[in-house]
Amino acid sequence: MADIDAGAAKGPQRPRPISPHLQIYKPMLTMVMSILHRVTGAALYFGMLVIAWWLIAAASGPNAYANVEWFIGSLIGRVVLFGFTWALIHHALGGVRHLIWDTLRGFEPADREFLTLASLIGSIALTFIIWAVGYLAMGGPR
Amino acid sequence: MSGKHTNEMRTPMRRVRGLGAAHTGTGHFWHQRVTSVAGIPLTIAFVAIIVALLGRSHAAVVQILGSPIVAIIMLLFIINTVYHMWIGMQEIVLDYVHEDKLKLVTLMANTFFCFAIGLASVFAILKLSFGV
Numbered sequence: 657m658a659d660i661d662a663g664a665a666k667g668p669q670r671p672r673p674i675s676p677h678l679q680i681y682k683p684m685l686t687m688v689m690s691i692l693h694r695v696t697g698a699a700l701y702f703g704m705l706v707i708a709w710w711l712i713a714a715a716s717g718p719n720a721y722a723n724v725e726w727f728i729g730s731l732i733g734r735v736v737l738f739g740f741t742w743a744l745i746h747h748a749l750g751g752v753r754h755l756i757w758d759t760l761r762g763f764e765p766a767d768r769e770f771l772t773l774a775s776l777i778g779s780i781a782l783t784f785i786i787w788a789v790g791y792l793a794m795g796g797p798r
Numbered sequence: 799m800s801g802k803h804t805n806e807m808r809t810p811m812r813r814v815r816g817l818g819a820a821h822t823g824t825g826h827f828w829h830q831r832v833t834s835v836a837g838i839p840l841t842i843a844f845v846a847i848i849v850a851l852l853g854r855s856h857a858a859v860v861q862i863l864g865s866p867i868v869a870i871i872m873l874l875f876i877i878n879t880v881y882h883m884w885i886g887m888q889e890i891v892l893d894y895v896h897e898d899k900l901k902l903v904t905l906m907a908n909t910f911f912c913f914a915i916g917l918a919s920v921f922a923i924l925k926l927s928f929g930v
């Protein structure tokens with residue numbers, strides 16, 4: 657690192673950026689999806705509260721369970737549940753993508769664009785399929 | 799690598815120990831992968847169980863959730879997920895919280911939250927399985 661040291665020796669020292677700054681990149685799909693993986697992970701983290709509430713209510717008795725059913729049946733409850741479904745599927749598919757990348761495969765530009773698009777489209781499609789199956793099993797929206 | 803490299807942020811002792819910001823090394827990185835792989839089949843099973851239970855009466859839900867196979871799958875899902883999200887949130891905290899005291903408090907809150915969610919859920923599933 658002789659040239660760096662020589663450069664540092666003359667003139668006032670200017671702190672160099674340690675890594676490239678986020679702002680100089682143009683947003684790419686892979687980058688947005690990387691952020692989304694973290695956002696969905698954090699959303700699921702707090703979403704586990706609802707799962708725990710649901711389990712505790714089931715264990716507590718019919719009255720407590722009726723409260724959960726009322727919440728899930730409400731508009732806000734449905735939005736939360738739909739969001740949780742999509743976040744879970746998207747995060748799981750994104751996780752599979754990460755695991756593929758961990759094996760050092762799928763890094764070519766075409767591959768990573770494909771993996772990224774596939775997990776985005778796949779997560780939306782799967783979410784709607786799961787909800788369709790759910791409604792079919794319940795005999796239609798109520 | 800020369801010791802006086804100006805871009806090196808870690809002290810030589812930190813580098814030798816190699817334990818990172820949480821002082822626990824690469825163990826969590828590996829556990830994050832293990833819980834991710836386990837999470838794939840467990841998540842599929844979990845979604846299937848939820849879809850099958852929606853809209854059923856309380857009595858039916860209790861019976862299904864309390865049956866051994868369903869209860870065991872739910873227990874595996876909860877334990878795996880709670881550990882996975884504990885590591886994941888720790889990673890997020892370490893990325894954004896740099897002030898020592900706040901970092902300590904946030905990491906502690908993460909542990910409390912995950913423990914509470916995990917224990918409450920496991921207790922509920924066991925109660926559903928073993929009755930009153």
Ligand code: HEM
Nearest residue numbers: 694697698700701748751752754834837841883886887889
């Ligand atoms: C309700 C269930 C889940 C919760 C609460 C959850 C939560 C989290 C959180 C908080 C993170 C940290 C995010 C970050 O560091 O950016 C994370 C990362 C991760 N999750 Fe999950 N997760 C869940 C399910 C899954 C599943 C089913 C998979 C299956 C593949 C998965 C794969 C991963 C992977 C591979 C990472 C690390 C990504 C990285 O290295 O940046 N997760 N998760």
